[in-house]
Amino acid sequence: CVFQNDLLFMSQDGVQSLQRMQAAAGQYQLTEPLSTPIQPFIDRINWSMAYNIQAIKYRQLAIFFVPLDNSTKNNYALVWNGRIQKWMIWTGWNVEAAIVTRFNKQIQLVLGDADGSVNLWKDAQDLVGLDGTYKDNETPIAGQIIKTRSLVFGNLDFQKKLRAALIRFNAGNASVNLSAFCDLADEDDWNQPVAPVGATLPAVLPFVLASAKPIACYRSLEGLPYCNEVFLQIAADSGWFDVRNIVVSAFQKTL
Numbered sequence: 001c002v003f004q005n006d007l008l009f010m011s012q013d014g015v016q017s018l019q020r021m022q023a024a025a026g027q028y029q030l031t032e033p034l035s036t037p038i039q040p041f042i043d044r045i046n047w048s049m050a051y052n053i054q055a056i057k058y059r060q061l062a063i064f065f066v067p068l069d070n071s072t073k074n075n076y077a078l079v080w081n082g083r084i085q086k087w088m089i090w091t092g093w094n095v096e097a098a099i100v101t102r103f104n105k106q107i108q109l110v111l112g113d114a115d116g117s118v119n120l121w122k123d124a125q126d127l128v129g130l131d132g133t134y135k136d137n138e139t140p141i142a143g144q145i146i147k148t149r150s151l152v153f154g155n156l157d158f159q160k161k162l163r164a165a166l167i168r169f170n171a172g173n174a175s176v177n178l179s180a181f182c183d184l185a186d187e188d189d190w191n192q193p194v195a196p197v198g199a200t201l202p203a204v205l206p207f208v209l210a211s212a213k214p215i216a217c218y219r220s221l222e223g224l225p226y227c228n229e230v231f232l233q234i235a236a237d238s239g240w241f242d243v244r245n246i247v248v249s250a251f252q253k254t255l
Helices: 036-042 047-052
Strands: 006-011 014-020 028-030 054-058 061-066 076-081 086-091 095-101 108-113 118-120 143-145 160-182 194-197 207-211 215-220 230-252
Touching (some): 006 054, 006 061, 014 036, 036 076, 036 086, 054 095, 207 215, 207 230
Antiparallel strands (some): 006 014, 054 061, 061 076, 076 086, 108 118, 143 230, 160 207, 160 230
16 A cells, blocks of 8 residues: 555555655655564564555555454454554454545545445544444444553662643544553552543543544543552543653652
8 A cells, every 4th residue: 555655565564665755756765674563463464465465545544454364264363553653453253355545525434344234434524422232243333542552651679659640532423441550550549530631521431432522631640559660541432532742750769
């Protein structure tokens, strides 16, 4: 698939990028595999079924539907988010065809699966604001960032007093819950309210996110125990959300 000025393609070394050289018009260079951070998943691809691999560019995403392990169908999606330069892994897919449609001037991703169904990626403007019964073939859609990366604030050895978390969403329609893991212990019993920035949201968790434009949510982490590292988790029983970034603040414990 073409992503910005690059041609991304799946090879036996992983996803690589063919880039146009800025200083030499008409010449191209081949980068090292873009998928190196997810090499364990590349190693699991069933190359005997590699001819079924699908690649598509949609919004800020380059999506590769691939067959992993002994699957004869594309049962995983390897997703490159070019905006934040990170990989995501989606499961529960059996996509055999993918296309971006432009009906009624509405750009949407449409997927054909191995069961013969044609599925619509539900992120259109007219779907924002629906109630919590956001379903896929009558099954509630659950959205979850299992955990963020480890947050150590520059020093793993120092104890930290957590201050607050700021989560920015590009858009979404879901009942969103937040939790923190301090040194791997679940500390989601927060007694501080949600204080949204630039929006009015309920002060208790979970809160309803229904926005077609960027919105930010500020969450105090006061009251949590001292810790060396912290992970955050964002989850929704049904619906969808698009996270832009997460910022967490903390104070180092004095010696």
